[in-house]
Amino acid sequence: MLNKLAASELVLNEDGSVYHLNLLPEDIAEKIILVGDPDRVAKVSKYFDTVEIRKNKREFYTHTGTLRGERITVMSTGIGTENIDIVMNELDALVNIDLKQKEFKTEHTSLKLFRMGTCGSVNPDVQVDNMLVTQNVVGLDGLMHFYQDYHFENEFSRNFYEKFPYENIKPMLYFSEWSEELGELYKDAKYHGNTATFPGFYAPQGRQLRLKALDDQFLETLNDLGITNFEMETSAIYAFSKLLGHQAITVNNVIANRRRGEFSSDHHASEKNLIEWVLERIIK
Ligand code: R1P
Ligand code: URA
Numbered sequence: 001m002l003n004k005l006a007a008s009e010l011v012l013n014e015d016g017s018v019y020h021l022n023l024l025p026e027d028i029a030e031k032i033i034l035v036g037d038p039d040r041v042a043k044v045s046k047y048f049d050t051v052e053i054r055k056n057k058r059e060f061y062t063h064t065g066t067l068r069g070e071r072i073t074v075m076s077t078g079i080g081t082e083n084i085d086i087v088m089n090e091l092d093a094l095v096n097i098d099l100k101q102k103e104f105k106t107e108h109t110s111l112k113l114f115r116m117g118t119c120g121s122v123n124p125d126v127q128v129d130n131m132l133v134t135q136n137v138v139g140l141d142g143l144m145h146f147y148q149d150y151h152f153e154n155e156f157s158r159n160f161y162e163k164f165p166y167e168n169i170k171p172m173l174y175f176s177e178w179s180e181e182l183g184e185l186y187k188d189a190k191y192h193g194n195t196a197t198f199p200g201f202y203a204p205q206g207r208q209l210r211l212k213a214l215d216d217q218f219l220e221t222l223n224d225l226g227i228t229n230f231e232m233e234t235s236a237i238y239a240f241s242k243l244l245g246h247q248a249i250t251v252n253n254v255i256a257n258r259r260r261g262e263f264s265s266d267h268h269a270s271e272k273n274l275i276e277w278v279l280e281r282i283i284k
Contacts, residue, residue, distance in 0.1 A: 005102040016099055018090040021075075022057035025094045029064055029071035031282065032091065034115045036233060038076040044116070044275050045074050059083065067283045081141040081197060081236035088240035096244075111246040112182065116278050118267070119195070119231040119252035120205065122223045124259035126191055129270035131277065132229055133186045134195040134250040135178050139235025141199040142172035150243055152176050156194060160225050166214065176238035179247035185281045186251055193228025195250070197235035205230045206258065219258050229254065251278060 011019035017027075033044055041061040045051050048065035055062050059078030066072065077087045093099065095109035119132060126132065136156040144150040153161075157175035164170055198204035203211060206218035215221070222230075234250040241248035253274045255264040264270060 003103060005097070010093060010097065010099070010102055012099060018093055018099070020057060020086045021060050021062065021090045021094075022055050023062060023090075023094060025099065027053045027055060027062065027064055027073075028075075028091070028094055029073040030095075030109065031070070031072050031112045032114070033072070033074040033278065033282075034077050034087070034113055034233075034237065035074065036077055036079055036117050038078070040116075040271070040275075041074050041076050043271070044279070047275065047279055048072065060087070067279065070283050072283065077233060080232050081139065081143045081199065084233050084236035084240070085143060088236065088244065088246075092240075092244045092246070108245055112282075113237060113241060113246055113248040114182070114278060114282055115234060115237055115248065115250040115252075116274060117231055117233065117250065117252045118255045118271075119229040120256035120258050121229045121254045122196075122219045122258050123193070123228045124223075124257065126193075126228060126254055126257060128254050128257050128262055128264045129267070129273075130190040130254050131251050131274055132191040132193050132195075132254050133178070133183065133189045134229075134234050134238075134252070135183070135192050136194040136226075137176050137197060137235045137238050137250075138194070138227070139174045139176070139197045139239065140169060140172055140204065141197060141232075141235060142174075143236050144174040144239045145172065147243065150174065150239060152239065152242060156226060163225055165221060174235065174239060176235060176242055178238065178249050179241065182247050182249035186249060189251060191228065191254075194226050195234050195252075196222055196227045196230050198230055198232060201232065223259070230258070
């Protein structure tokens with residue numbers, strides 16, 4: 001009994017499904033597309049040959065079906081790494097914890113996670129309405145510092161950490177990188193780059209409406225440190241995948257070029273293009 005997870009830790013709904021995602025183990029495939037926007041789920045699953053599961057709770061919408069004979073899931077995460085904390089822990093619980101016995105399984109299942117999102121570019125040369133694959137990521141959201149064993153460094157992270165000038169934010173930084181194996185599937189993407197994930201869309205990404213951001217040179221500084229683009233989920237998706245033994249890759253549609261002040265003239269068309277491009281590559 002002592003080895004079992006308490007009801008307060010592994011929280012389940014009345015039907016035995018995980019608390020926020022509202023899913024049972026049989027509701028998901030091992031290949032999962034993660035999108036931020038709940039409306040994007042049906043835009044993806046309309047390409048499936050069959051859709052057998054449609055479930056939702058809060059911002060978490062899930063469709064599971066088959067495409068060209070392969071089982072596949074598409075799920076919305078909503079916005080932000082605090083949601084990714086929930087998504088990654090509950091997805092992992094669905095495959096690596098026996099929910100009935102509330103015990104860890106002895107056999108590990110590794111998921112393949114494909115984030116398909118939108119982002120803003122801080123590199124002035126990156127054109128909007130194109131796809132950008134995240135190779136390295138820096139999290140400025142601080143989430144992984146709540147997990148005891150998380151540490152990752154490579155050449156990109158060492159250089160970034162050493163030169164990052166904002167001392168008050170520095171303790172929050174953490175790093176990760178793509179799954180190289182999944183990266184092979186996306187090698188013909190227009191751009192590959194280094195992504196910064198932020199805990200907000202406005203000042204954290206250097207946007208100023210009525211409130212001032214930290215520094216007028218924020219975008220230029222990050223670009224000088226090697227950052228290509230900004231969004232709000234990839235740091236945690238990549239970091240949890242390393243910790244929990246899953247594989248992850250992000251490709252984002254660049255909808256804003258922040259340095260040029262440009263926004264996509266038809267992001268619905270480039271979103272459709274992205275969906276078709278990803279499905280073509282992840283299901284052979
Ligand atoms: C902000 O508008 C949202 O868009 C991006 C950001 O990461 C954030 O979630 O991703 P999605 O297009 O997947 O929602
Ligand atoms: N998503 C973001 O988080 N930032 C942008 O600029 C565009 C999409």
